[in-house]
Amino acid sequence: MTTTAEHLKPLLWEPKNLIRAVEAAGVTLWSWNVDTDALAMDDRAYDLWGIPRTKDVKFEDLSAHIHPADRDRVRAAFNATRSIVGTYEIDFRIMIGDELKWISARGQGDDEGMVQRLMFGIFIDVTGRKQAEEGRELLAGEMSHRVKNLLTIASGLTAITSRSTTTTNDMARELTQRLTALGRAHDLVRPVPGQTKAASALLGDLLTVLLAPYDDLGAFSGRIRVSVPRMSVGESSATILALIIHELATNSLKYGALSAEAGTLDVSCSAQDEKVTIVWTESGGPLVETPSAAPGYGSRLVERSVTGHLRGSIDYDWSKQGLIVTLNVQPERLAQ
Template identity: 85%
Template sequence: MTTTPETLKPLLWEPKNLVRAIEAAGVTLWSWNVSTDAFAMDDHSYELWGVPKGKDVTFEDLSAHIHPADRDRVRAAFTATRSIIGAYEIDFRIMIGDELKWISARGQGDDVGMIKGIMFGIFIDVTGRKQAEEGRELLAGEMSHRVKNLLAIASGLTAITSRSTTTVEDMARELTLRLTALGRAHDLVRPVPGQTEAPSALLGDLLTVLLAPYDDLGAFSGRIRVSVPRMSVGEGATTVVALIVHELATNSLKYGALSVDTGTLDVSCSAQNEAVTIVWTENGGPKVVHPQSKSGYGSKLVERSVTGHLRGSIDYNWAQDGLVVTLVVDPERLAS
C-alpha cells in the first residue's frame, strides 16, 4: 500500500501519538481529587518524584518530597488554585535523596475543567532552566560587585597619587600609569576560554602584577613587599587568585593599611606537600576594628573561591595593629 498524506492523516491525529509529543517535551500528567486528596500520575511523574510506580499517593505524600523551605508555600498555593482565574504555575524544589530538582506545576484555576471534584494538570522538570537563571544572577552580582570595586579602587589610587606628586602633570602621568597597571591586573580576573592544564604564571610574578597599581611610585614607594618561593599557578587558578587579591587590596585601600601613608603590606608564602599557605599581613594602618555585621558580597565571593576552586580555607585575624589573612590552599588545585 502506497503511503500518502491522506493515509497518514489518521495516524497524525491518533491520541496515543499525540501523547508521544507530551513525553518528548518532558511533560508529566496528574489528576487530583480535592475532596479525598488522592493523586493519580502517569509513569513519568512517578519517576520525576522518585515514588515507586503504581503506589497510591496523596498530596501529603508528595509534600514529604518538597524542599522544607518551599513546602508551606506550595501547600497554600495548591489550596488557592480553585479561586484563581485562568491558568496558574507554581515552581518549587523537591528532594530525591541528595538530589535537588526544580518542578513546575501547571493547571487551570477557578475549577475550569474540573470533573466531579477532580482537577487536572501537569508537572515539568525545570531544573536546567532554574540552574541557568541562578548562574545568570550570580554572574550579574559578581559583575556589579567588581564594577563597584573598580570605582573604589580608582578613587583610592587617585588619593595615593596625590600624596606622592607635587604638580598636576606628575599626578596625571603617575595616575595614568597606575590605571594602566590596574587594567593589566584586571585582565587576569576575566575568565579565559580554552583553559589548559599547563602552568601560566609564577605566583610571585602574578602577585607583583596584581599589587603594582596599589604601591606608591614616589616618596612612599616600596611599601608592598612580596616574598614567595618559586612555584607555578595554573591558568584556571590564576583567575581565582586574581579575584581574591583584588578583593583584599580593595578593602585595604578603603579601610586598611593602604588607606594611609604609613601603611605597609607583606605577602609571604610557604609550601609543603599537603598545602600552600599564603599570608597577607598589613601594618601601620588605622586601628583595626572587627566587623560586627555579616560578611558582605565580596567576602562571600572570596570564601567561595578559596573553598571551592582552590579547595582550601581562609582565616582573618583582626589584630589591632593590622589585619592578617591566611589562605591555605591545595597545591594541585593551585597548579591547575
C-alpha cells in the same frame, strides 16, 4: 478538496501521537480529585517524583518530597487553585534522596476544567532553567561586587595621586600607571568560563608581569631578578600586591636603584606555615638617605594595604647601599 492540514488533523489527535507530543515536550500529567485528595499521574510523573508507580498517591505523599522551605507555600497554592481564575503556575523544589530538582506545576483554576471532581495539570522538570537563572544571579552579584571594589580603589587612587602631584600631566601619568598595574594584575586572576575554584595566579607570574615595564630586558633576565617559591595569590590580594609593587617600583625608578644604569633589584620570598616573607632588595643605585619628611600618600597607601587586607607588616631598611623592604603577610590572606 481536502487540504494537507485537514488530512493531518486526525493524526494529531490519535492517543499515541498525543503521548509522543507530551514526551517530546518533557511534561508529565496529573489529575487531582478535590474531594478525596487523590492524585493520578502518568509513569513519567512517578519517575520525576521518585515514587513507585504502583502506589496510590495523595497530595501528602508528594508533599513529603517537597523541599521543607517550599512545602507550606506549595500546599497553600494548591488549596487556592480552585479560587484562581484562569491558569496558574508555581515553581518549587523537591528532594529525591540527596538530589534537588526544580518542578513547575501548571493547571487551570476556578473549577473551569474540572471533570467529575477532577482537576488536571502538568509537572515539568525545570531544574536546568533554574540552575541557569541562579548562575546568572550569582554572576550579576559578583560583577556588581567587583565593579564597586574597582570604583572604590580608583576613587582612592585618584585622591592620593591628586595630592602627590603638582600638575595635571603628572597626575594623569601617575594615575594611568597605577590603574594599568591593577589591570595587569586583574588579567592574571580573571576567572575563565567553567572555572569552579576561586581565581588565582602564581606569585612569580604576578611579580614578573608587574615588574616587566621597569626592565628593558624583561624580568628574570635583566637587572630585575625575581626568585620566589611556587605559590598562589588570590584575586583580592593580587590587586593589593599590584598597588604595593607599583609604588615601590615607581619610587625606585625616581630615586632608587632603577634610576641608575647599574642599579639592580632582587625580589625574593620565603614561605613558612605562619607567614610569607617577601624581600625587596635594591643595590647599585644612588646612596640612600633615610627620609626626614613624613611619609607621602603613596607610602601610606602601601602601609594601609599591607596592614589592612593582608593583615601583615612592612619594614623599610634605608641602607646606604640600597633600600631593603621586607613584607610579611599571612599565607591564608595571600590566597584570598
